[in-house]
Amino acid sequence: MxxxxxxxxxxxxxxxxxxxxxxxxxxxxxxxxxxxxxxxxxxxxxxxxxxxAFVANYSAFLTSSAGFSGDITVAAMLWNSFVLGAGFASLKVAVSLLAAYTLVYFRIRGASAIFAVLLLTLMLPLESRFLPTYDVVAQLGLVNTEAGLIFPLVASGLGTLFFRQFLLTVPDAMLESARLDGAGSWKFFRDILMPLSAPTAAALFLVLFVNGWNQYLWPVMVTSEEATYTLVRGMQFFGRASLPGLMLAILAIVPPCLLVILFQRQVVKGLFDGSH
Structure with missing residues (x-):
């Protein structure tokens, strides 16, 4: 008792x-x-x-024009933030999974050295690569475009690390069985590894989505037209103590917080358990 x-x-x-x-x-x-x-x-x-006044305030705020030119609304900034977060996360997950698959299942000379270089990129702050990256984006004519916002941030050493560690736990018997059935490299990847990696990919997507949603410095550098501004970038239009400024801050915080709260169990399972 x-x-x-x-x-x-x-x-x-x-x-x-x-x-x-x-x-x-x-x-x-x-x-x-x-x-x-x-x-x-x-x-x-x-x-x-x-x-x-919740409904009245937010409905009027979402459709109100923002900026000095009035070329963008709050709803448009919300959409730009979603495009940046979703595109950032989707491409990072796809590239990381393909990179991990290549490092684990193909006999590449110097694969360990390549992986070590990828891990070294985790020690470099993103801001240290902004100037040379912006120069490349400007030369390609991608300034003030969604591609310019997303593509330069796609490579991810962290995502490759997670997927590589997961793929190393996949039994070799699966690969041997797939080869006996006549499955090639692409079919094995598409039909076996992708479904097995889905929990890890979903969890990593959510973490990267929040990271992309909250990006500030890179959008400041690569966008100058107000029509391309994200929510975080658009905070400069409103005073911090004003009603529009507080509503914009809430709109920037709530979506990623809700995603993390609703899918926290899946995040933990995907990152630490995978499909075990």
């Missing part, structure tokens, strides 16, 4: 700590959100009481 009581007390204490930490982390964001639900003219400061 005493042992069961102690175990239950420990569980209650653990849950209390987790709940308290979650509340402390979410409370500032909720305070800002509650402030944006009050009518315009209300002092913009964090508060706990929600107002009744």
């Amino acid at each position: 005493t042992h069961a009581f102690r175990r239950r007390a420990r569980n209650i204490a653990d849950h209390a700590i987790l709940i308290s930490g979650s509340v402390l982390m979410c409370l500032p964001v909720y305070g800002l959100f509650a402030a944006t639900t009050h009518a315009p003219g209300t002092p913009m400061q964090p508060r706990l009481d929600p107002g009744g």
Whole structure:
């Protein structure tokens, strides 16, 4: 009886700590959100009481023009952010999986050295490559384009590492069975490895989507036309203490947070368990 009581007390204490930490982390964001639900003219400061102007405020804000030229709306910036995040994540996952497949299943001379170089790129901050990358993008005429935003950031040493470690756990018997059935390299990759890699790919996609959604410095460098601005880039149009500025901050925070909250179990399973 005493042992069961102690175990239950420990569980209650653990849950209390987790709940308290979650509340402390979410409370500032909720305070800002509650402030944006009050009518315009209300002092913009964090508060706990929600107002009744949520629908009116956000519907008008999404369709309002932004910037100095008025060439973009908040909804368009939201779409640009989604395109950047989704394109960034999709291409990174695809390139990383193909690179890992090549390193693991093909007899390439110096494969270990190539993989070591890929890992070294993890130690270089992204900002250190901006100037030469921008020069290449400008010479290709990709400034102020979606391709210029996405393609230079596609290579990923981290994604290749995750997929390589996963592919090394795939039994060699699968490859031998596929060869006995007459499957070539592409068929083996498409029909066997891709389905097996789906949990890892989905988890990595979500992490990379959030990373792409939050990109700021690279969009600042490669976009100068307001029609190409993302939500994060568009924050310069509004004051930090104004109602539009707070609503834009909420719109930039909520989508990636919701994705992580809704799919956190799949993220953990995909990154650490794969299909085991």
